Amino acid sequence: MAVPKRKKSRANTHSxxxxxxxxxxxxxxCxxxxxxxxxxxxxxxxxxxxYAGRQVLEV
Incomplete structure (x- = not known):
């Protein structure tokens, strides 16, 4: 499994x-x-x- 060699800086993480x-x-x-x-x-x-020009719900 790949492991980073260096810690990512806070600026890189935030950006x-x-x-x-x-x-x-x-x-x-509507x-x-x-x-x-x-x-x-x-x-x-x-x-x-x-919906789509026709009545679909009773309101």
Whole structure:
């Protein structure tokens, strides 16, 4: 098994971990023209129950 020969410096460790940022949540608008609320992609709208232009949830 490979073992590092030298200890990684604190600066190198911190610079590597600097790229661990959380991505913002992607949002789109509801397909229902009357609603228009922001929803996550590929999910039914919690406000009106529409998905892909049709009613799928009872709200």
């Amino acid at each position: 590597r971990r600097a790229n661990w940022k959380a991505a913002p949540i992607a949002l789109t608008t 397909a229902n023209k009357a609603c228009g609320q922001p929803v996550r992609p590929h999910t039914a709208c919690e406000n009106c129950g529409h």
